[in-house]
Amino acid sequence: MKIVDAQIQTERTSLKRPFKTAVRTAFDIQSLIVKITLENGITGYGSGVATEKVTGDSLSGMKNILEQLLFPSILGKEIENIAENEMIIQTSCIGNTSAKAALSIALYDAYAKLLKVPLFQIFGGRTNSLINDMTISLNEPDEMVHDAIKAVEQGFSILKIKVGNDPQKDLERIQAIYDHLGDNIVLRIDANQGWSAKEAIKIIGEFESRNFPIEFIEQPVPQWDFDGLKFVRERVNIPIMADESVYSAKDAIKIVNKKAADLINIKLMKTGSLLEACKIASIAETAGIPCMIGCMMESSLSVLAAAHLAVAHPNIKKVDLDSPLWLNDHKVDRYFRNSQIHLEEIPGIGFHPVSQ
Numbered sequence: 001m002k003i004v005d006a007q008i009q010t011e012r013t014s015l016k017r018p019f020k021t022a023v024r025t026a027f028d029i030q031s032l033i034v035k036i037t038l039e040n041g042i043t044g045y046g047s048g049v050a051t052e053k054v055t056g057d058s059l060s061g062m063k064n065i066l067e068q069l070l071f072p073s074i075l076g077k078e079i080e081n082i083a084e085n086e087m088i089i090q091t092s093c094i095g096n097t098s099a100k101a102a103l104s105i106a107l108y109d110a111y112a113k114l115l116k117v118p119l120f121q122i123f124g125g126r127t128n129s130l131i132n133d134m135t136i137s138l139n140e141p142d143e144m145v146h147d148a149i150k151a152v153e154q155g156f157s158i159l160k161i162k163v164g165n166d167p168q169k170d171l172e173r174i175q176a177i178y179d180h181l182g183d184n185i186v187l188r189i190d191a192n193q194g195w196s197a198k199e200a201i202k203i204i205g206e207f208e209s210r211n212f213p214i215e216f217i218e219q220p221v222p223q224w225d226f227d228g229l230k231f232v233r234e235r236v237n238i239p240i241m242a243d244e245s246v247y248s249a250k251d252a253i254k255i256v257n258k259k260a261a262d263l264i265n266i267k268l269m270k271t272g273s274l275l276e277a278c279k280i281a282s283i284a285e286t287a288g289i290p291c292m293i294g295c296m297m298e299s300s301l302s303v304l305a306a307a308h309l310a311v312a313h314p315n316i317k318k319v320d321l322d323s324p325l326w327l328n329d330h331k332v333d334r335y336f337r338n339s340q341i342h343l344e345e346i347p348g349i350g351f352h353p354v355s356q
């Protein structure tokens with residue numbers, strides 16, 4: 001079934017509260033929605049988000065690359081050749097992963113609708129529910145404690161705590177949260193590249209001696225510093241997760257060969273493709289490295305696509321897909337209920353972002 005049309009729409013969605021990491025503060029998200037149409041009239045939707053400071057994708061850049069390069073490369077192609085279409089998109093240009101992801105998601109949505117199955121079945125999945133975490137923005141310790149208590153009251157038992165702008169303050173932040181929540185809540189710590197390798201070893205050593213209930217430390221050092229990641233991993237006991245260091249399957253192989261991380265965080269906005277995300281999960285599985293599926297602060301549509309992959313892939317063991325819960329957008333409330341994500345057994349991703 002030929003792909004006969006591809007269109008773009010932009011969307012700005014405000015956040016319920018600012019989202020702050022060591023890299024950036026976001027008050028809203030700007031997304032680009034891709035709609036593709038097959039010759040029988042079936043449509044597929046995907047979306048990509050502009051995160052200039054993380055992936056480098058801007059709204060105008062995504063629009064240009066899609067209209068000038070990626071759409072022409074797949075128009076007229078058969079949707080059933082999904083792997084080949086993915087390869088064409090991936091090799092059309094370097095980078096531009098959020099733009100590529102928007103198109104990849106739209107192709108898979110249309111393909112699953114053509115086959116009349118939920119997207120997770122395309123990836124071999126049967127179950128349809130996941131346990132989500134909630135992220136605590138990087139703020140003064142008191143505010144972070146307040147946000148953490150609120151999240152626990154809402155039913156979250158796994159919190160992802162943002163740190164990384166000041167090692168001494170970061171220690172105060174985790175101590176303050178621990179003092180209020182104790183051992184019952186699992187803490188995921190995300191430094192978003194904010195520490196040097198030596199700072200990371202010092203502060204993680206302190207976390208260990210204070211026995212905080214930390215599940216893992218995410219991306220302690222800059223994304224390019226694979227040696228730093230390995231250096232840290234070899235000197236601490238808390239597991240180290242690679243996030244910004246892994247965009248592609250090749251990056252995952254580098255992590256495996258160097259033994260640089262215990263875990264990998266996969267995000268569609270980094271991989272540019274559902275298939276590439278799947279490859280990373282499988283490479284990591286073969287190497288004995290469990291994966292988490294994560295997200296940028298991004299639209300509910302692309303997060304739902306990631307959730308479909310997560311329920312299907314046996315090596316996606318952890319879930320950090322809380323972005324929809326931050327958005328002033330209630331279109332997906334039926335899928336995201338506090339810490340529960342529940343996918344419906346309807347064809348495709350199960351979500352129409354715009355009126356048809």
Ligand SMILES: C[C@H](N)C(=O)N[C@H](CCC(=O)O)C(=O)O
Nearest residue numbers: 054135294295296297320322323
């Ligand atoms: C939203 C998710 N929980 C998260 O924390 N993602 C960040 C990056 C988000 C962004 O900057 O848009 C991460 O894992 O680094």
Ligand SMILES: [Mg+2]
Nearest residue numbers: 190218219243
């Ligand atoms: Mg991260």
